[in-house]
Amino acid sequence: MKRKIVTLAHYYTIPEVQQMADKVGDSLELALYAKNCDADVIVFAGVKFMAETAKIINPRAKVILPDMNSTCSLVTMTDIDSLKKWRESYSDYEHVAYINSSAQHKALSDWIVTSRNVADIIAHLYSQGKKVIYSPDRNMGAYLNFEYGYEMPLWSAVCEVHDKFNKEELVKLMNSITGEKYLISHPESPLPVLHESHFIGSTFSLLNWVVNFSGDISAVILVATEDGILYNMRTARPELDIRQAPIYNGCQCNSCPYMKLNTVASVAAAQREERGLVIDYLSDEVMAKAAIPIKRMLDFSL
Numbered sequence: 667m668k669r670k671i672v673t674l675a676h677y678y679t680i681p682e683v684q685q686m687a688d689k690v691g692d693s694l695e696l697a698l699y700a701k702n703c704d705a706d707v708i709v710f711a712g713v714k715f716m717a718e719t720a721k722i723i724n725p726r727a728k729v730i731l732p733d734m735n736s737t738c739s740l741v742t743m744t745d746i747d748s749l750k751k752w753r754e755s756y757s758d759y760e761h762v763a764y765i766n767s768s769a770q771h772k773a774l775s776d777w778i779v780t781s782r783n784v785a786d787i788i789a790h791l792y793s794q795g796k797k798v799i800y801s802p803d804r805n806m807g808a809y810l811n812f813e814y815g816y817e818m819p820l821w822s823a824v825c826e827v828h829d830k831f832n833k834e835e836l837v838k839l840m841n842s843i844t845g846e847k848y849l850i851s852h853p854e855s856p857l858p859v860l861h862e863s864h865f866i867g868s869t870f871s872l873l874n875w876v877v878n879f880s881g882d883i884s885a886v887i888l889v890a891t892e893d894g895i896l897y898n899m900r901t902a903r904p905e906l907d908i909r910q911a912p913i914y915n916g917c918q919c920n921s922c923p924y925m926k927l928n929t930v931a932s933v934a935a936a937q938r939e940e941r942g943l944v945i946d947y948l949s950d951e952v953m954a955k956a957a958i959p960i961k962r963m964l965d966f967s968l
């Protein structure tokens with residue numbers, strides 16, 4: 667019998683790869699889709715932690731990452747032995763970990779969150795009188811602490827793409843725009859950039875903000891997140907002036923090098939010949955431990 671192959675693509679992949687996918691989405695959408703689809707093979711055009719998450723929640727499927735080097739700085743900046751010691755030093759805290767983390771990292775956590783549900787899940791924990799530590803994204807943790815008055819101890823890793831957004835360049839650019847202008851930002855960006863923002867939200871929420879924009883049609887909308895989503899924004903609202911927010915020296919190159927390893931050729935090879943990194947290296951113990959906090963999040967989000 668023919669095997670059913672499902673291709674998932676993150677918003678940060680190139681438009682041509684998104685067009686090859688059965689489902690395009692952010693981390694939460696793709697995790698939910700991976701859990702519920704009846705695929706024999708999932709080709710995950712994203713990065714390694716996403717493919718690992720798909721395998722953990724749908725262990726029956728063969729999950730393939732088209733390029734084995736598609737990693738994430740939030741993963742590579744986190745040494746698991748050090749994380750284990752850090753977690754043990756807060757033994758009476760709930761460990762909330764961002765989905766942008768390895769399977770071993772997830773196995774050391776109590777809750778997984780995405781940028782879409784992080785605020786609700788942490789508010790839920792505080793409402794139950796729990797104490798919380800947050801990893802691995804320092805910028806997102808700093809934003810949550812500032813915005814909600816938490817004092818969560820934070821792990822210190824960053825997204826190397828979002829961390830480059832620069833307040834000085836941004837203010838210079840904003841001041842040079844005479845008409846109506848907006849800045850919308852992902853919470854992986856540095857806090858000074860978030861302080862300048864009109865709206866802060868997940869990739870999905872930023873896209874929705876643009877889709878539903880009802881302001882002046884000549885307004886400039888600056889977007890502080892990875893550049894792949896601009897394709898979806900411009901497709902949805904071609905009449906709007908949507909630009910990427912600047913980083914240092916006016917460069918506008920906030921493109922995730924790992925997401926962009928998903929090329930048309932590598933995704934096609936994974937679809938046709940099942941080439942790429944097959945996620946079959948996770949131990950049963952890691953899979954079982956990591957599944958618990960992921961499932962908590964999915965149940966909370968449904």
Ligand code: SF4
Nearest residue numbers: 738739825826827922
């Ligand atoms: S954009 Fe940042 S957080 Fe997302 S995969 Fe790339 S390095 Fe990781």
